[in-house]
Amino acid sequence: xxxxxTVVGSVNLDLVAGVEHxxxxxETVSGVAFERVPGGKGANQAVAAARLGAEVVFHGxxxxxGFAAEALAGLREAGVxxxxxxxxxTGVALILVDRSGENQIVVVPGANAAVESARAGGNxxxxxxxxxxxxxxxxxAAAFFCLNAAPARGLPPDLLERVDLLVVNRYELxxxxxxxxxxxxxxxxxxxxxLLEGGEEVARAAPPAVEAxxxxxxxxxxxxxxxxxxxxxxxxxxxxxxxxxxxALAASRFGAQPSLPTAxxxxxxxxx
Ligand code: ADP
Numbered sequence: 597x598x599x600x601x602t603v604v605g606s607v608n609l610d611l612v613a614g615v616e617h618x619x620x621x622x623e624t625v626s627g628v629a630f631e632r633v634p635g636g637k638g639a640n641q642a643v644a645a646a647r648l649g650a651e652v653v654f655h656g657x658x659x660x661x662g663f664a665a666e667a668l669a670g671l672r673e674a675g676v677x678x679x680x681x682x683x684x685x686t687g688v689a690l691i692l693v694d695r696s697g698e699n700q701i702v703v704v705p706g707a708n709a710a711v712e713s714a715r716a717g718g719n720x721x722x723x724x725x726x727x728x729x730x731x732x733x734x735x736x737a738a739a740f741f742c743l744n745a746a747p748a749r750g751l752p753p754d755l756l757e758r759v760d761l762l763v764v765n766r767y768e769l770x771x772x773x774x775x776x777x778x779x780x781x782x783x784x785x786x787x788x789x790x791l792l793e794g795g796e797e798v799a800r801a802a803p804p805a806v807e808a809x810x811x812x813x814x815x816x817x818x819x820x821x822x823x824x825x826x827x828x829x830x831x832x833x834x835x836x837x838x839x840x841x842x843x844a845l846a847a848s849r850f851g852a853q854p855s856l857p858t859a860x861x862x863x864x865x866x867x868x
Contacts (some may be wrong), residue, residue, distance in 0.1 A: 604638065632669070652674075744815070763822065845857040
């Protein structure tokens with residue numbers, strides 16, 4: 597039986613320009629490529645989990661506009677069960693990526709700011725691109741609650757206490773304001789990730805070496821893979837190793853959702 601996972605989160609249309617170098621304030625640079633790709637941390641993680649073999653349900657919101665269908669296309673293709681309200685404008689992310697894979701991102705939330713709780717229950721994954729009250733309601737209703745605390749912000753201690761698995765990078769961990777006491781996966785970019793419990797390191801993994809071209813969805817691939825691997829009852833070390841490989845594969849490809857790996861691709865790169 598594949599694991600079942602509900603993602604309550606954001607869906608955006610990503611407008612991605614490739615540039616030689618990122619512009620400084622007031623500078624205009626010429627782009628070398630442009631793509632429109634479905635994105636949003638919620639949708640990315642839902643698609644990632646579905647590609648990894650989970651049965652995924654997505655709750656979110658899109659606008660009453662021409663971007664909505666395009667923003668949902670990746671979820672549809674991945675076979676995710678979609679529940680979306682329609683309100684205002686579809687969320688957009690303006691993304692610049694330079695030659696080294698470094699990026700600059702502006703997110704305009706639009707409909708994502710209106711996502712209400714589905715009180716889904718079961719295994720639930722949220723991020724912080726929807727209202728905090730919605731995340732809190734999902735945390736209360738879930739049997740297993742994973743929070744990818746991105747983008748970085750402080751969180752109320754009672755929400756942190758309800759999180760079974762917290763996924764953060766260094767900046768997101770620093771922004772929390774309160775020490776998380778449960779299971780924490782801390783991602784370290786090309787260095788991989790560590791798993792902490794009660795502040796103590798319990799596992800560490802390094803990603804396979806890849807040529808990084810676009811780090812946009814590396815964190816999303818990592819988060820989804822860690823959750824799915826743990827729901828598949830894999831040992832923690834193995835789950836962390838798979839999540840690092842998923843992040844590395846995503847970082848080695850252009851775009852957000854198109855870059856998310858399948859379980860077979862993770863098996864293949866780990867067998868190298
Ligand atoms: P975020 O984008 O959320 O800050 P990270 O940059 O830490 O997240 O990336 C998440 C995971 O993806 C890392 O733990 C690592 O396993 C993998 N990863 C990211 N960048 C690279 C890279 N340049 N080379 C190999 N793996 C990478």
